[in-house]
Amino acid sequence: MKLTPRFAALAAAVLLASASAAPAAPGPGVSWQAAAADADIDRFFVQAKAEKKPVLLYWGAKWCPPCNQLKATLFNRADFIEQSKSFVAVNIDGDARGAQKLGTRFKVRGYPTLILFNAKGTEITRLPGEADAVQVMSVLQLGLAGGRPVKAVLADAKAGKKLSANEWRLLGFYGWETDEQQLLPVAERPATLAQLAKASEGADTDTATRLWLKSIGALAEGKAADPAQLPRLRGVLGDAAQSRAQMDVLANEAPDLVKALAPQPGEARSKLVAEFDAALRRLNADTTLSRADRLNALQARIELARLESPKDAVNPAGLPAALLTEVREQTGRANREITDGYERQAVITQAAYVLGRAGLWKESDELLKSALARSHSPYYLMSQLGGNARKQGHKLEALRWYEEAFNKSEGPATRLQWGSNYVAALVELSPEDTPRIEKAAAQLFAEAEKDPGAFYERSERSLKKVATLLTSWSKAAPQAAAVSRLKAQLDGVCGKLEADDAKARSACLAVFKGSAPKG
Template sequence: MTLKPTLLAASLSLGLLAAALPAQAALAPSANPAAVAWQEAGADADIERAFAQARSEKKPLLLYWGAKWCPPCNQLKATLFNRQDFIEQTRAFVAVHIDGDSPGAQKLGTRFKVRGYPTMILFTADGAELTRLPGEIDAPQVLKVMQLGLAGGRPVKAVLADARAGKKLNVNEWRLLGFYSWESDQDQLLPQAEVPALLAQLAAAAQDPDTATRLWLKSLAASDDGKGGLKADAAQRARLAKVLTDKEDARALADVLTNGAADIVKTLAPQAGPERQALLSQFDAALKRLEADASLSRADRLQALQARVDLARLELAKSEIHPKLSPALLKDVKEQAARADREITDGYERQAVISSAAHLLGQTGQWKDSDELLKAGLAKSHSPYYLMSGLANNAKKQGRKDEALRWSEEAFNKSQGPATRLQWGAGYMANLVELSPQDSGRIEKTAALLFNEAAQDKGSFYERSARSLQKVGASLKQWNAKGQNEAAIKRLRAQLDGICAKVEVADKQRATCEALL
């Protein structure tokens, strides 16, 4: 089960939307004078001070890990972090923000086992991890989970141990399990491979009906590979049909339904045929209602549309770039994308929505519209390199290699922040090796630049940055698979040896550095 690029959060009237700026000026995120009092953390010392404050004031600690460019992070800023009730509630916490591009952020990521943006973790006042909050649940549900922290709830690890032992849990403890971010657990509670079966077991044992249904749906979404132990029978399909046709249930479970639609259908109807067709029809009707639900944010409604497209493409080849979809669905995607571009004026919301809308246009074969939407958004985005990557991917999928490389290079050149630059640089390197392997000069120059930038950041061999550099190393190994570029690799290896030698031998990142080439 993987985190999707969008998240579900309740919509509300933002009130302080930024006014539209001239075409060449990026839209500024909306300003809120009564904002969350985040404490910025970029090193262990910052974290220790925050935990000391939490113990002293007997407050839980809320840790938020994110990045400027990240669409789901921007969605949180647009629909949750600016809510007055959320802001008020955070005053009962020590609120800590880790920007993924701050100097020590990736090392802190290793400490807390956080890999994906965004991740939110609640800790008790004494430093025990209470729970991880899913980025895709809606704002009122986030607030309820936070209230469990304020109520002195037990850490989710202890709650899970009791649940697995068959001990009785109260309703709030079942809800803690139901709303736990299993997708970003990072083996905190159990190995990821064991999660699907565990979710099915918890769903069967849950004494709270709403939580039982939530856990059951999550188990279905996690079990499409057949590892969850769930049987695709008529009773399971009838249960899903009941959820989908009940408007209140579908709304309460919208985050699971919209993010897991295709996986759920594949679990309950593994093969094409009447049973799958019936589920597709029931799902599409429920998703249409969610798409039109004004109580949801624009990003959430777009995610419902994304789920409809995922289901429509279910029996098509993943590589199909001009899928045969219904004209009505194509029209809906085009209209929703145009409306989002026309109506969104808040910088945070644009970053969350426009790239998703462009992705939808591409998935439905409307590539020209996708390109136009991304290009129109460049001047309005505070992180245009994210949209440039979308343009590069569009061109690559359609076989326009030169254009793909041009956008990929520009995205890397415009990217900002040490972790972000390594991530975008790794993407550019992969495209160079795949699309222009004969351009040895540019490939070596780009690799040397990335290694040089890594040398400037002490956190380069931790978490996301380490994975970016490992991707660079893998691309170079592919480029030299037959030894045809050995001279360049030797020069790069010599450069890297000098960088690794400056990392303390006892530091685990020394081994990460040395393994790259």
């Protein structure tokens, strides 16, 4: 899954006493049913079939900012709550026992993922979690109206068959970022989206534009496009209604779109950036959008202002003073005004990232520290503080925050993920500290032994990441001896796995043999 800029980033002493702290459930008002095993899912599909209702499956985690954004803007809407009476709402918390195993069953990886199934258990579509709530509701209603599975719709579209406007919309607003190759191999998506964009002309203008923008920006990732398409992008940017309809694609993919259609620095690129900035300013000021969406537009303006700077520049040069003032004002206002715990987790983490991208590291750190006591998942903010310190070269401070984040993290999958991040930081920033690295890795393997889902999906990737880091680190004799002990420890874990879980046993034995997977 391509991580959109909005959510890029990654306590015993922190009391979660704030009234704004949010509970772990997906949200009030909807009768969510928790699933943590195949038996749960099977029971809910039997229920759906008996009641002749579709199933909406939500895969997420307590700490995840975009998950909290859904809770703050979609799951609490009166129309969503009312609509939920017409489907069986199932929640898989990624930290529930067995959840990662269910992730394998449904081919879900990134948080959040929303999948709509019909009453017979056939997947209809994956909803676009990055779109705004009104658009997501529209797509949900299309799926609930008894439409065909998006896989069948895509096959007909590729074959040149006639589709209805609603079927084109289902394709345009499909959750491509969470597809996990259910419809298409990743390598085929840009060309397929371009084909769909061309074929949808005349059926639905917004859908055709969305497919076209995604084929260039979201998946081409900055590769040069046909310059003859530049006027079309300018038309979208200059039209308030069109840019509002495509706000998530424009904000998330601004740099890629500019580099694709104006590949060389110069007058043409500068003109396009100015037009893009004007459109993003409108979105940034549009109060019909959520705070997160408005902040996303502001972040896109920063990314465009950084376009000629090195990608990972810690202190980017040449950012307009007026833009920096806006960043300070908007992030500060969000911190003062937000009272909902879900929205706070989504927006404050994003605001801190925006400040960092603007080179305002002191303000970013201060915002995160001030928000720790009001966050229901402070360990996520601690990881951001560690990332801030690492980027600025403050190694000891970075390690302190990464360790604190790991210590305070909650849930088996989350702990393995945060632990792998801590080991990665140790190997990068303090490779000579063999005892500390061995202790951290040993703790992870001990926790994996107690977790039945440790060798599935996110948890498996976390463990493979640690093994890959340790293998590359074990060059000197003391390090090699430490890794040898860790391998022996993991062998013991593998030997205790249930004999009938061949997948887990195989994955465990392969941890030190494979390379770290992506994602």
